[in-house]
Amino acid sequence: MKRPVRPWNGIKSHWPFAALLAAGLGGCVSVSPDAGMDGVAALTRERIAVETVKQTSEESEAQARARVAHLLKQPLNGGRAVQIALLNNRHLQAAYNELGISEAQFVQAALPPNPTISVARLAASLEREIERQILVNLFGLITQPSRQKISEAKIRQAQMRAASETLKIAAQARSAYYRAVASRQMVGFLQQANVNARTVSQLFKQLGETGAVNKIDQAREHVFYAELAAQLGKARMDQTVDHERLIRALGLWGKQTNMRLPSTLPALPKAARNRPDVEREAVLRNIAIHMAKAELDATILSLGLTNATRFISVLELKGISAYESARHRDPVSGAVEKEKASWRGVELEIQIPIFDFGQSRKREAEETYARAFNLLAAQAVDVRSYARENYARYRGAYDLARHYQRHILPLRKIISDESLLRYNTMIVDILPVLAEARQRVAANMQAINARCDFWLAEADLRAAIVGGGAGGAGEAASGPVMVSAGASGGH
Secondary structure, eight states: OOOSOOOOOSSSOHHHHHHHHHHHTOOOOOOOTTTTHHHHHHHHHHHHOOOOOOOOSHHHHHHHHHHHHHHHTSOOOHHHHHHHHHHHOHHHHHHHHHHHHHHHHHHHHHSOOOOEEEEEEEEOSSEEEEEEEEEEEHHHHHTHHHHHHHHHHHHHHHHHHHHHHHHHHHHHHHHHHHHHHHHHHHHHHHHHHHHHHHHHHHHHHHHHHHTSSOHHHHHHHHHHHHHHHHHHHHHHHHHHHHHHHHHHHHTOOGGGGSOOOOSSOOOOOSSOOOOTTHHHHHHHHOHHHHHHHHHHHHHHHHHHHHHHTSSOOOEEEEEEEEEEEEEEEOTTTOOEEEEEEEEEEEEEEEOOOSSOOSHHHHHHHHHHHHHHHHHHHHHHHHHHHHHHHHHHHHHHHHHHHHHIIIIIHHHHHHHHHHHHHHHHTTSSOHHHHHHHHHHHHHHHHHHHHHHHHHHHHHHHHHHHHHOSOOSSTTOOOOOOOOOOGGGGTTO
C-alpha cells in the first residue's frame, strides 16, 4: 500500500500556493470595450478628419442610417461622399469586425495558462484511493509578461490595418465621386452637341436635295453626327458604370441610389498647392510606414522571447495530493481495523533539449526580423516615390486643365464666333463654320477630361500622403473617346 512519494511538509497544502502563483504572474490584459476602435479613430481622424464608427448594435446602426439619410438630402460633394462611405460601407464594417477578432486572439495568446486539475478515485472491496493533481504551466506563467507586450504590439498592428482600410475606402469613395460627376457632365455636354449636330445633318440633307451641297460634304456632316451619337451612347454607358461604382463605394441600396449629383465638376482652385516637403510629409503620415514600423517592433519583442526560451519550451509544475484508506479483518479476533495514509508532493517536468536546441526557432525569428526590416525600408522607398509621382501628376493635371480653361476654350469660342459672323455677312460659306464647331466639341470634351484628371490626381495625392492606396492612380478619366481632328473632314 505504500507509494513511492515522499511526504512534502514544506507547506500544509500546495493548492493555495498554485492559485497564488497563477494570480501573481497573471497580469491584467483583457479585451477592450470598443474592440480597439479608439485607436483606429485616432489614426484616421488625424489624417482625413472624417468620423468613422463601428456599428455594434441596432442603436448604432440606426444612428448611422439617419446620418447617411441626412447627408443624402444634400447635393453630394467629395467630402460628403467620403463621410457616407465611412458610415455605410459594409466592407469597412467587416474590416472593423476583423479588428475585434484579432484583438480577441491576441489577448487570448497573452493570458496566463489555465491550471489543470484532475481527481482520481480507485476503490476495491476493502481499499480506497483518492488522488488529486493540479498542473501549472510554469513556462507560460514566466513568459506571460513578454507575451503580453507582444500581444499589445500586435493589437496595434491590427488597429493600423483597420485604419489603412478606412483610408482606402475614403480614397475610393472620393475618386468614384469625381468619376461619376465627370461622366454626368460629359453626357450633358454630348446631348446638347448631338442635338446641334442632328439639326445640321438634317439641314445638309435638305441642301443636298436642292443641289446646294455636294455628296461628299453631306457625307462628312452625316458621319460627324453618327460618330457623335455613338460617343453619346458610350458616354451614357460610362455614366452608368461610374454611377454603380460610386454606389458600391458608398454602400448604398434601394432609394439611396437616387443620390443628387452635381451636373459639373468643381471649379479648379485658383492655384495648385505647393508642397516642397511632400516626401517628408508622406514618410511622417503615411499609415503604411507606421504599419511596417509596428511589425518591426513586434518582431523585435518576439525575437527577444525566442532567444530567452530557445533551450526550454516545456516547464510544468505538478502538485499531488493522495489519500488512501484500507480495512483489514483480524484473522483471530475477527475485528475490522482501518488504516489511513495521505501524501502531498510536487513534480517538476522539464523538456530536455537533446535533439532540438532551438536553432530552428532562433533562425526563424532572425529571418522574420530581417524580413520586417527590409519591408520597412522598401515601404519607405515606395512611399517617397509615390508621393513624388502623385505630386508631379497633380501639378501636371492642374496645369493642363488650367491651360484648357484659360487658353484653348476661349480661343475656340473666339474662332467659332468669328466664323459665324463671317458666314452671316456672306464672307465665307457654311463649311468652315461647321468644321470649327466640330473642333470646339472636341476641345470641350478634352477640357472635361482634363478637369476630371486633376480632381482624381488631387484625391490620389491625398492617398499617397496619408496612406490607404492610390485610389485609382494612373487610370485615365472615364469618358468617351474624343473627337479626332480628322472628324472635321479636313476642313
